[in-house]
Amino acid sequence: MNALNTTFAPRTIKKQKGFTMIELLVVTAILVVMGIGVKMALSPQISNGDVKSTMKMVEAVRTAVGQWKPYNSVLTGVSMTALNDLDLIPEAWGDGSNITPLGGGITVAVSGSDTTRMVISVTGIPTTEIGNRMVRDYADLTVVTPTFSGSTLSLTFKG
Numbered sequence: 001m002n003a004l005n006t007t008f009a010p011r012t013i014k015k016q017k018g019f020t021m022i023e024l025l026v027v028t029a030i031l032v033v034m035g036i037g038v039k040m041a042l043s044p045q046i047s048n049g050d051v052k053s054t055m056k057m058v059e060a061v062r063t064a065v066g067q068w069k070p071y072n073s074v075l076t077g078v079s080m081t082a083l084n085d086l087d088l089i090p091e092a093w094g095d096g097s098n099i100t101p102l103g104g105g106i107t108v109a110v111s112g113s114d115t116t117r118m119v120i121s122v123t124g125i126p127t128t129e130i131g132n133r134m135v136r137d138y139a140d141l142t143v144v145t146p147t148f149s150g151s152t153l154s155l156t157f158k159g
Contacts, residue, residue, distance in 0.1 A: 050101035051130060055137065057093075057100060058120055061108050062157055064088035065118050075110040075118050083108070102126055104151070111156055122153040 064083045069075060080096035083089045093099050096106040104124015111117035125131040131148035138146035138155055145156045 054100045054102050054122060057106060061106055061120055065108060075115055078108055078110055078118060080108055118157050120155045125151045125153055
């Protein structure tokens with residue numbers, strides 16, 4: 001009878017520690033989707049900042065040409081290298097290759113048709129939208145003729 005009167009102690013179930021594989025996969029998927037959303041939301045802002053920085057670089061080159069002209073009294077021979085040699089632009093800009101935040105370069109030369117005008121070209125514009133936007137932005141300023149073709153923006157300024 002003793003065997004019948006024996007009471008059984010309730011089984012204690014060990015609490016599970018950690019996460020299951022499914023929980024980890026769900027959390028990872030949520031984080032990936034959120035990361036993609038944030039990247040998509042910030043892309044236009046990054047692009048806008050890059051465009052503005054590139055436009056500031058163009059303005060710096062334009063100002064440097066204005067300072068370079070008194071040394072030579074004409075625009076003939078102006079180039080990024082010539083401006084760099086006179087320390088009129090940052091030394092890191094060198095010959096202007098691959099210096100813009102958009103991934104391209106900047107060149108400057110005298111206009112072939114009018115030696116009183118300079119042509120500043122920005123290469124490596126990533127999209128037609130950005131190129132057309134820059135044309136519109138410069139058309140509102142003192143640029144004689146802004147043009148965009150392929151991935152190059154050409155700006156003709158009065159010297």
